Amino acid sequence: MASSNTTSQLADGASSAFGHSLRQEFPFDADYRNFNQGSFGAWPTAIHTRLRAYQDRANARPDPFIRYELPKLLDASREVAAALLRAPAETVVLVPNATVAINTVLRNLTWHPDGRDVLLYFSTVYGGCGKTIDYIVDSHQSPGQPPLVSSREIPLQYPFEDRDALAAFEAAVARCATEGKRPRLCVFDTVSSLPGIRFPFEALTRACRAHGVLSLVDGAQGIGQIGLDLGALDPDFFLSNCHKWLFVPRGCAVLYVPVRHQGLIRSSVPTSHGYVTSNSTNPRLNPLPPSRNSPFVHNFEFTGTIDCSPYLCVTDALRWREEVLGGEAKILQYTQTLAREGGTRTAAILGTEVLENSTGTLGRCSLTNVALPIQFTTEGGAGAEADGISALSAAEAPAVIQWILGKLMEDYNTFIPLFYGNDKIWARMSAQVYLEMDDFEWAGRALLEICQRIAAGEHRGAAN
Incomplete structure (x- = not known):
């Protein structure tokens, strides 16, 4: 699915500025993809300018x-x-x-x-x-x-x-x-x-x-x-x-x-x-x-x-959200829809699932949680393979998570929070106005490559 089509479908009735055209409004590194608005946030350069202006006023008098x-x-x-x-x-x-x-x-x-x-x-x-x-x-x-x-x-x-x-x-x-x-x-x-x-x-x-x-x-x-x-x-x-x-x-x-x-x-x-x-x-x-x-x-x-x-x-910030993005309703429509559809697409690439209940209430927000194709077992050793990627011992989960986080930053110039639950590692991704569907597709491919490296035992080689 092409990015431009994805954006227009996701933001039906919203400003056409949603998606990659908004990246220039934020001070991200050119090749950095921010999937983690939910931890420390990010703000537009225009708001950063206002922050400095208030600081300058305080220093002047x-x-x-x-x-x-x-x-x-x-x-x-x-x-x-x-x-x-x-x-x-x-x-x-x-x-x-x-x-x-x-x-x-x-x-x-x-x-x-x-x-x-x-x-x-x-x-x-x-x-x-x-x-x-x-x-x-x-x-x-x-x-x-x-x-x-x-x-x-x-x-x-x-x-x-x-x-x-x-x-x-x-x-x-x-x-x-x-x-x-x-x-x-x-x-x-x-x-x-x-x-x-x-x-x-x-x-x-x-x-x-x-x-x-x-x-x-x-x-x-x-x-x-x-x-x-x-x-x-x-x-x-x-x-x-x-x-x-x-x-x-x-x-x-x-x-x-x-x-x-x-x-x-x-x-x-x-x-x-x-x-x-x-x-x-x-x-x-x-x-x-x-x-x-x-x-x-x-x-x-x-x-x-x-x-x-x-x-x-x-x-x-509220004025910028209104004047540039069209207000809170349009922002929430875009980000919540992107989270839902982007999570589904990422899970399809990984061959896994999105964390959701039968009534679909858990995902009524701008975050999505996608399982990685790594199975864990509480048995003493590694288990059978799942979709070509070996199952690991549950005791290995903390070290595996840290290894994946390191590779995401070192090799893919991004950060995606991970957590362990229900014998799986889950990736939590934030949907934001500067992201599009192809960002989630990119994340799915990156996570799949990393999981394949785990299947090859690369994470153990690093530990040794």
């Missing part, structure tokens, strides 16, 4: 800019981000990344002294968020005493149906009840990281509300990749990285806290001048001008000296 201009520009960015999320501006603040946002929520919550509180999370949790949950449990435990708060993983096996995730949540809540525990909060994704699949976050938010469980929606992969309406969703807490899919420079994320819960979030992370102290006998000097915003928003206006220029680019 540091105090006037940081003390007086910056708060107004931050308000403007918060307002456009809130409008995109369909949330009130007073419920949205900007933080460096999703990890900071998760930490901000979990470190601010207090736990009942009876020790019955439980943090629920799914086995799909992002590793950094899982470690934050571990820290909360560990840091609320005295030597020789049970923890003040505990955690419970809700297991899921891919490819699961939406109803399976809901049933697993309901079972975890019921189990807590039988054990005399109190499910206090549940962490779940909009789109999970590895694999990159859409989670039934809308239904889970409703289920949390029905059980009196706080919902912490990890939308790190959300804004700019899927449509979001926080007014309709009404989560207890929500966060999303703007630097992954929204074309905002690293690092910038939104943290949403509805007014009803803002009293729970007493401090930013780290704590700074916006913190409302209970120490009335020793007031702290705040050298910054008075804020016109609520205590919650003021808390996040200044958290120490950092480069806030990425925050200010939210306004510019």
Whole structure:
């Protein structure tokens, strides 16, 4: 299928600029193919120019800019981000990344002294968020005493149906009840990281509300990749990285806290001048001008000296997406369709499959996950051949993944995240406005060549 035809079919009704014609808008190396928008993001040169302009303004007049201009520009960015999320501006603040946002929520919550509180999370949790949950449990435990708060993983096996995730949540809540525990909060994704699949976050938010469980929606992969309406969703807490899919420079994320819960979030992370102290006998000097915003928003206006220029680019990124690409609906139509069709084409080249459930809900995003033609066995040695490519021992999977990643970078000048599951290695690929179907065909051929090199034992030769 020719690239031009593919582009027009994928972007029916969208701007003809989608596809390779957009590569010139991004500062990629000429021969680099970016299949990994979902990790660290990428932004157009036009937005990079705006980033430098904000930095230049801060350097030209540091105090006037940081003390007086910056708060107004931050308000403007918060307002456009809130409008995109369909949330009130007073419920949205900007933080460096999703990890900071998760930490901000979990470190601010207090736990009942009876020790019955439980943090629920799914086995799909992002590793950094899982470690934050571990820290909360560990840091609320005295030597020789049970923890003040505990955690419970809700297991899921891919490819699961939406109803399976809901049933697993309901079972975890019921189990807590039988054990005399109190499910206090549940962490779940909009789109999970590895694999990159859409989670039934809308239904889970409703289920949390029905059980009196706080919902912490990890939308790190959300804004700019899927449509979001926080007014309709009404989560207890929500966060999303703007630097992954929204074309905002690293690092910038939104943290949403509805007014009803803002009293729970007493401090930013780290704590700074916006913190409302209970120490009335020793007031702290705040050298910054008075804020016109609520205590919650003021808390996040200044958290120490950092480069806030990425925050200010939210306004510019949304304007660029509207003026150059035609707006959010056209962007999502193109990228989600390309992810679905590109994943299918890559799997056909590899002779494998796309990770999807029977109802097709996992793939309703701009990521696709394709199995590599390498079978693994839990037996002690390698298994039989599958489609001409030898099966390997499961114990070899981590080393094989690292070898493939190295070859993708060294020999093919690209990077495609890989993960192991269901006795297979899966490739997670991002669909983006500067890619076309032939990029996915190229990726399929590259991955097939690498798998054939594994079949020839090249990966073991490198290890030796």
